Amino acid sequence: MSTYNGERYLREQLDSIIGQTCADWRLFVRDDGSTDGTVALLQEYAERLPERIILHRDNEPQLGAMRSFERLLAEHEGADYYMFADQDDVWLPDKVALTLRAMQEQEAALGTGTPLVVHTDLRVVDEQLRPIAPSFWQFGGIHPEILDTNIHYLAICNSVTGCAMMMNGAARTAVLPFNPHVFMHDAWIGIRVLDAGGRVVPVPQATMLYRQHGDNVCGAQRYRFRLTNLREKYMLAVRSYQTGYPLVFRNILHFLYWKTRYFFALHTL
Numbered sequence: 001m002s003t004y005n006g007e008r009y010l011r012e013q014l015d016s017i018i019g020q021t022c023a024d025w026r027l028f029v030r031d032d033g034s035t036d037g038t039v040a041l042l043q044e045y046a047e048r049l050p051e052r053i054i055l056h057r058d059n060e061p062q063l064g065a066m067r068s069f070e071r072l073l074a075e076h077e078g079a080d081y082y083m084f085a086d087q088d089d090v091w092l093p094d095k096v097a098l099t100l101r102a103m104q105e106q107e108a109a110l111g112t113g114t115p116l117v118v119h120t121d122l123r124v125v126d127e128q129l130r131p132i133a134p135s136f137w138q139f140g141g142i143h144p145e146i147l148d149t150n151i152h153y154l155a156i157c158n159s160v161t162g163c164a165m166m167m168n169g170a171a172r173t174a175v176l177p178f179n180p181h182v183f184m185h186d187a188w189i190g191i192r193v194l195d196a197g198g199r200v201v202p203v204p205q206a207t208m209l210y211r212q213h214g215d216n217v218c219g220a221q222r223y224r225f226r227l228t229n230l231r232e233k234y235m236l237a238v239r240s241y242q243t244g245y246p247l248v249f250r251n252i253l254h255f256l257y258w259k260t261r262y263f264f265a266l267h268t269l
Contacts, residue, residue, distance in 0.1 A: 001029045002068035006087030007037040009127075009211065014045050016090045018052075022097040027085070028076050030056040032068045038087075066185045069162070070178045080112075082172055084185070086163045088211050090129065095120075095207035099166045102203050107168065115171040115198030117190060119144075119160045120207040127213035136161065136210055144202035146265055151194040152258040153265065155187070155244030160200060162186035164208060171198060179247070183239040195247055 003010065017027060029046075031039050046053045056072060063071060069084055081103060083096070103118045110116065122136040133139035137159075147159040154160075162185055167175070174196035175189045182188040190200050241255045249255040 001027060001085040001087060002032055002065050002072065003029060003034060003038050003042065003087045004032040004062075004065070004068075005034045005036045005038060007034075007041055009088040009213075010038060010041055012090055013085065013087055014041075014053075016092075017085060018049070019093055020091065020096045021094050022100060025052070025096060026079075027053045028056050028072055029053065030058070030068050030072050032064070033062040066178065066182070069185050070176070073172060074176055077172070079169065081166050081168055083166045084162045088213065089163055090209040090211065092207050092209070098205065098207055099203065102201065103166050103168060106199065106201055110199065112168065113170050114168075115174040115193045115196045116168045117160060117165055117171055117193050117198070117200045118167075118203060119165040119200070120203040120205055122161060122164050122208050122210040123206040125209045125211055127211060129209055129211065132212065135206065137204070141266070143266065143269065144200075144204075146269070148190075148200040148202055149194075151191050151248055152244075153262045154194065154200070155191045155248040156240045156255075156259050156262045157266075158184075158187035158190060158243075159202065160186045160190040161210075162189075163210070165189070167193070171196075174198065179243070181242040181245070183243060187243045191244060191248055 029042055031042065042055055046055050056075065058071070060071070073082060081100065083099070099118055099120060103116060106116050106118065123131065124133040124136050124139050125131055136142070137144065142157065142159050144159040147154045147157060165186065167189065171189070171193050175192045178185055178188050193200055237259070241249060241252065244255065249258070
């Protein structure tokens, strides 16, 4: 978990992790320079559960969410599986157990040496946890069935939400270090795992409440096909290209070719 001024919602998230039906976990937390009561709250939980909740301390300045997660992932090796937790969501009680079961099924078929990412759907809620949409995938027009097996499509439209994913140890090795030009870590992890010969596996069940409150680093956006908001579409395209270049896309023309193919694939479903 990476935190930054998250005091308002952090206690609910920590309690939801502590309340998981699967108790075989440790939570490593790095604070990215909070100025509110976040660090004090983290220390309270770490003192209460010192074997479970470990505060990562370094002298780095603010790194931002992606680099903070990268630092945690790089510093803590040796685990069989890794998950990312945002500071403001709420995990449903069986999130870890359900995701772990799907991961172990994949490893039984493909072997533990295969880089694997398992990711689930999410319920979209407002800041008071009132329902907005029962499925983040449907809400955002995300189709893992066509994205998760095509590295070009996945680089254009990321289906892997960081807070809803699990990776195995082989995937951790494959994704480090992160591409310095990517916008967020989850998009990089998905395409890098596919590039390394691994698999990205969707589980069509929501395992968490994805809280939307206006200050999200990345939030849920309802999918609408419109010829407006051209600047927003342009910025999304730039981010996609930066994430996929040069691993997936050789140049701008190669990117535009696959973006066109994805457009027709999406609208002929």
